[in-house]
Amino acid sequence: MEELKYILVFGLLHSSTYLAFSLGFSLILGVAKIPNLAYGVLYVLSGYVAYELMMSVGLPFYVAACLAVALTGVASLLVGEATIRPALKNPVGVFITTMSVAYILEEYFKMSMGLKPVTLPLLPGTVSVAGIPVSNQWILVVSVSLAMTLALVLFLRRTDTGMAIRAVAESWEESLRLSINPLRVLRVTLLLTGLYAGMTGVLLAPLKALTPSAGWAPLFAAFAIVILGGVGSIVGTAIASVIYGLVEQAVTFTLGSGLARVVPLLLIVVVLLLRPHGIMGRGE
Amino acid sequence: MFARASIAKKVLRLLHGLLAALALLLLPLLGLRGYWLDVLTRVNLFLLLTLSLDIYSGTTLYLNLGIPFIAGSAAYTLALLNVYQKVPLEVAIAPAVGVAILLSFLIFLPSLRVRGIYFSIMSLLLPIIAAGIVTSQPFSLYLGGEGGLSYPALLYSYARTLPARERLPFLQLSYYYISAVAAVVAYALTYKLAYSDLGFAMRAIGQDEVLAEGTGIDTFRVKVVSFLVSSALASVAGALYAAMRPPLTVDILIPANTLVPPLTAVVVGGMGSIVGPAIANYLLMLIYELLWDVVGRWRTVIYMVILIAMVIAKPQGVIFSLYLKARSYVTNKIRAPRT
Numbered sequence: 001m002e003e004l005k006y007i008l009v010f011g012l013l014h015s016s017t018y019l020a021f022s023l024g025f026s027l028i029l030g031v032a033k034i035p036n037l038a039y040g041v042l043y044v045l046s047g048y049v050a051y052e053l054m055m056s057v058g059l060p061f062y063v064a065a066c067l068a069v070a071l072t073g074v075a076s077l078l079v080g081e082a083t084i085r086p087a088l089k090n091p092v093g094v095f096i097t098t099m100s101v102a103y104i105l106e107e108y109f110k111m112s113m114g115l116k117p118v119t120l121p122l123l124p125g126t127v128s129v130a131g132i133p134v135s136n137q138w139i140l141v142v143s144v145s146l147a148m149t150l151a152l153v154l155f156l157r158r159t160d161t162g163m164a165i166r167a168v169a170e171s172w173e174e175s176l177r178l179s180i181n182p183l184r185v186l187r188v189t190l191l192l193t194g195l196y197a198g199m200t201g202v203l204l205a206p207l208k209a210l211t212p213s214a215g216w217a218p219l220f221a222a223f224a225i226v227i228l229g230g231v232g233s234i235v236g237t238a239i240a241s242v243i244y245g246l247v248e249q250a251v252t253f254t255l256g257s258g259l260a261r262v263v264p265l266l267l268i269v270v271v272l273l274l275r276p277h278g279i280m281g282r283g284e
Numbered sequence: 285m286f287a288r289a290s291i292a293k294k295v296l297r298l299l300h301g302l303l304a305a306l307a308l309l310l311l312p313l314l315g316l317r318g319y320w321l322d323v324l325t326r327v328n329l330f331l332l333l334t335l336s337l338d339i340y341s342g343t344t345l346y347l348n349l350g351i352p353f354i355a356g357s358a359a360y361t362l363a364l365l366n367v368y369q370k371v372p373l374e375v376a377i378a379p380a381v382g383v384a385i386l387l388s389f390l391i392f393l394p395s396l397r398v399r400g401i402y403f404s405i406m407s408l409l410l411p412i413i414a415a416g417i418v419t420s421q422p423f424s425l426y427l428g429g430e431g432g433l434s435y436p437a438l439l440y441s442y443a444r445t446l447p448a449r450e451r452l453p454f455l456q457l458s459y460y461y462i463s464a465v466a467a468v469v470a471y472a473l474t475y476k477l478a479y480s481d482l483g484f485a486m487r488a489i490g491q492d493e494v495l496a497e498g499t500g501i502d503t504f505r506v507k508v509v510s511f512l513v514s515s516a517l518a519s520v521a522g523a524l525y526a527a528m529r530p531p532l533t534v535d536i537l538i539p540a541n542t543l544v545p546p547l548t549a550v551v552v553g554g555m556g557s558i559v560g561p562a563i564a565n566y567l568l569m570l571i572y573e574l575l576w577d578v579v580g581r582w583r584t585v586i587y588m589v590i591l592i593a594m595v596i597a598k599p600q601g602v603i604f605s606l607y608l609k610a611r612s613y614v615t616n617k618i619r620a621p622r623t
Contacts, residue, residue: 087596092347092551093551093595093599095347096547100588101592104584104588107584223408224405224409256420258416258420258424259420261416261420262413262416262417265413266413272406277402
């Protein structure tokens with residue numbers, strides 16, 4: 001019983017971070033129709049930048065975090081301009097170019113930061129959730145993640161830019177007819193997804209150790225979640241994040257953390273075999 | 285189905301393969317030894333992976349990123365047969381390839397329903413899942429985990445009868461020849477296939493599957509055949525690699541090691557052309573190895589920058605367009621006196 005409570009609480013806590021991170025990935029996948037493999041390394045970049053700003057420059061956490069997130073947004077835009085836009089017509093090429101960026105940054109981190117895991121200081125104190133002590137950092141993570149999700153929903157539904165993003169995701173050609181400039185939308189999306197990856201990076205850096213190759217695991221999780229939920233469906237992504245988080249924590253508590261990376265992915269392969277376009281996805 | 289090729293072109297088609305095969309087989313006689321022989325052995329095996337990716341994904345455009353899973357299944361079957369059932373490596377290669385081909389249908393089956401990016405991502409998830417299983421308890425106890433499964437390498441029992449000083453050169457040279465023969469056979473096979481009627485049908489599926497079906501192509505059969513050839517190539521590469529380079533670790537399942545080099549060779553070489561990816565396979569290795577001498581630890585960074593530049597400069601593949609230019613230049617030279 002106690003175990004079940006742990007699984008539920010930590011599963012939902014993790015789900016919220018997966019949700020915020022996957023939404024960014026889903027957005028760029030929807031607009032550009034290509035997976036941005038550099039998305040995971042942006043998460044690491046933001047963590048390292050925040051770390052350097054706090055440790056070397058001596059800025060307080062919140063200032064360092066904001067600067068790191070802003071910088072990651074700009075980095076995402078630059079990476080996209082350099083590697084996604086020129087190769088848009090060539091999906092396999094984008095696989096190579098974005099992956100190359102990921103390896104370049106990873107290699108650079110290895111040389112400048114070393115292989116030793118790095119963590120940011122935790123927020124002090126804990127609160128009790130259903131009788132389970134949870135670090136205040138988690139509370140911060142969850143509230144910011146949910147706020148980011150809500151903000152994205154409102155942004156996509158209520159603002160002109162948001163609707164333009166949805167139009168381009170629906171059809172690149174049709175949106176041209178509506179006098180939307182898809183390339184500008186792509187730039188906005190790149191900036192926005194950079195902010196989402198960066199935000200998750202600085203928030204999770206105190207909880208999860210940061211290494212140069214730490215970006216791949218969340219990237220694959222985001223991959224799996226977005227595919228499971230159906231590309232472009234926020235509700236689907238939310239459901240998939242909860243499933244992923246709960247299954248991951250359930251496996252961690254029962255079979256160990258090694259298999260916890262595997263079982264959710266396996267589950268997703270099975271679900272996809274039954275529903276090829278994801279839970280909420282539509283067929284072509 | 286193709287326009288009739290001129291005699292000069294036909295000769296050139298044969299010639300480029302023969303010349304490459306000859307070069308591969310003669311290199312050790314010209315004094316290639318030690319480190320570079322090892323590197324070339326590895327790259328010969330990588331040619332099998334490159335061709336495996338190109339013959340299925342390059343032509344039908346079902347991007348199968350599960351190559352590490354196929355190669356890894358063959359490698360682990362081979363190692364497990366040897367370690368637990370004491371089957372000699374030379375014998376275990378055949379069942380290992382068979383099991384890997386069977387398992388690879390796990391990747392193929394979804395492709396009957398799922399196309400495009402969904403299929404690619406799903407096929408990419410399989411090697412990652414397999415790598416996770418291999419390294420986590422309780423499976424890692426039997427599969428060697430991070431430390432790997434160890435067993436005596438291929439031909440080692442024979443090499444042991446040689447004087448100690450000759451053992452390593454003997455193994456290096458025999459591994460090299462095995463890999464070179466495998467590479468030549470694989471190239472001849474895929475080249476023949478890609479430029480046959482079946483290859484034409486594969487490309488038709490890549491361009492428009494519904495239309496291809498409409499013109500009377502049995503798309504299912506074509507896909508199965510090319511997928512079988514593709515997974516056979518990847519399995520042979522995996523089995524040979526495991527036999528030559530114990531201990532077998534999880535590294536073979538990691539996409540960065542066994543997917544990225546073939547994938548870059550295919551894209552830089554020109555998808556579906558077989559010739560381009562094959563040249564790119566060797567050329568990229570040469571660049572990567574030589575960069576170490578020039579830029580030292582910055583090699584990965586510089587290499588990746590070169591890759592990005594190549595893909596952006598010529599999305600259809602740098603190498604194949606260069607090859608076509610060179611070929612038409614040569615054929616024009618041959619034909620010129622007659623006109």
